[in-house]
Amino acid sequence: MARPKSPEKRDAILNAAAEEIADAGLGVATARIARRAGIAEGTLFTYFPTKDDLLNALYLELKKEGYLHIDQGFPLKGSLEQRTHHVWSSYIAWVIDSPAKRRTMAQLTVSEVITAETRAEASAGRVEVERMLSELTERTTLRNLPKGFAAVLMLSMQEATLDFISKAPTKAKKQQLIEAGFAAFWRAIR
Amino acid sequence: MARPKSPEKRDAILNAAAEEIADAGLGVATARIARRAGIAEGTLFTYFPTKDDLLNALYLELKKEGYLHIDQGFPLKGSLEQRTHHVWSSYIAWVIDSPAKRRTMAQLTVSEVITAETRAEASAGRVEVERMLSELTERTTLRNLPKGFAAVLMLSMQEATLDFISKAPTKAKKQQLIEAGFAAFWRAIR
DNA sequence: CTTGGATGAGTGAGTGGTTGCTCATTTATT
DNA sequence: AATAAATGAGCAACCACTCACTCATCCAAG
Numbered sequence: 001m002a003r004p005k006s007p008e009k010r011d012a013i014l015n016a017a018a019e020e021i022a023d024a025g026l027g028v029a030t031a032r033i034a035r036r037a038g039i040a041e042g043t044l045f046t047y048f049p050t051k052d053d054l055l056n057a058l059y060l061e062l063k064k065e066g067y068l069h070i071d072q073g074f075p076l077k078g079s080l081e082q083r084t085h086h087v088w089s090s091y092i093a094w095v096i097d098s099p100a101k102r103r104t105m106a107q108l109t110v111s112e113v114i115t116a117e118t119r120a121e122a123s124a125g126r127v128e129v130e131r132m133l134s135e136l137t138e139r140t141t142l143r144n145l146p147k148g149f150a151a152v153l154m155l156s157m158q159e160a161t162l163d164f165i166s167k168a169p170t171k172a173k174k175q176q177l178i179e180a181g182f183a184a185f186w187r188a189i190r
Numbered sequence: 191m192a193r194p195k196s197p198e199k200r201d202a203i204l205n206a207a208a209e210e211i212a213d214a215g216l217g218v219a220t221a222r223i224a225r226r227a228g229i230a231e232g233t234l235f236t237y238f239p240t241k242d243d244l245l246n247a248l249y250l251e252l253k254k255e256g257y258l259h260i261d262q263g264f265p266l267k268g269s270l271e272q273r274t275h276h277v278w279s280s281y282i283a284w285v286i287d288s289p290a291k292r293r294t295m296a297q298l299t300v301s302e303v304i305t306a307e308t309r310a311e312a313s314a315g316r317v318e319v320e321r322m323l324s325e326l327t328e329r330t331t332l333r334n335l336p337k338g339f340a341a342v343l344m345l346s347m348q349e350a351t352l353d354f355i356s357k358a359p360t361k362a363k364k365q366q367l368i369e370a371g372f373a374a375f376w377r378a379i380r
Numbered sequence: 381c382t383t384g385g386a387t388g389a390g391t392g393a394g395t396g397g398t399t400g401c402t403c404a405t406t407t408a409t410t
Numbered sequence: 411a412a413t414a415a416a417t418g419a420g421c422a423a424c425c426a427c428t429c430a431c432t433c434a435t436c437c438a439a440g
Contacts, residue, residue, distance in 0.1 A: 039390080113215075167368075232418065235402085
């Protein structure tokens, strides 16, 4: 290898893609992404052979980033409710700070360019969350429901909560919504 | 008017669009939609001046169709729980029968081509549902939460439930999931 | 430590294909 | 006869991706 690819450039491309997609949807031109990343359009294709590859990588990166935030300060020895609450609030706190990423994630999630493999790989990335979720399934009303229901239900309720948090005027109101949302989720699965 | 536009043709275009978008996303060519509808591409533009107009109309149509199914057999004099249960199960029953419409709706909902006006108009279309929702807000834990929270929470929990219903092998399993999902929702808001 | 050849990252004008939309013309309805 | 819907070839704009070329970096010979 004469000249290594720069991870910074890769990151710049992914970040630029996240921003542009949030603004203009998955149809954004690769030229726009490259310009925002501060590189030539050709360079984009040395990092990602096709646009679909870029989108799949972006999906993975955003998911991973989310799980990373959740893992920070995870109360490994806390009660099930404490751990669930941590996942609930730390994920929401992360998304509040990056609304563009949330909108991009929403587009990618429902898009047909994201392969089943990519989705599976993303799910495999959750470490502590996975254990919490299976415990939730075992020890609550979700017992007789399919595996994975807890995860989907939680995420969907978080998204519902986030819809209103983004409109809330003050930090206090946002915090109140986070707690109200969690209370509803906890009630739902008890 | 020398020759009236045919409502059947309009419907055919909207249906074709729903199918094609479910398969290939919002980027589908208008030519493909027209072909599927059995008309010339030019004709599409006599019914919808731009592709964005078509997409907004499709969004409205799908929403309206959903509300129509909910209104059928609505237990006007039932208890709050009965009416909520009706909205829950009749919406889900409708979507089960048209998975393509669901996927298309998911794409449209997160898309930036759907205007705020269109979204507002769609919400205004719910008649009985609206009354049920405001009653839910008044008489449950949602009391201190923003207006509209009930609606968003319900829809998101329905979507979560639907994710698993589509994978369930038998009618009985599907029915079981519908009830389990409703039970969770009802617990969430009590 | 210097140097130069090998490698592959970086570039951006260029390409073939596709897109949303137009418009001259034909056809159906009033 | 008058009018507007229906048609589909055609068009300008745009797209993802290529490629001939430049240049930064690595490593081995001296």
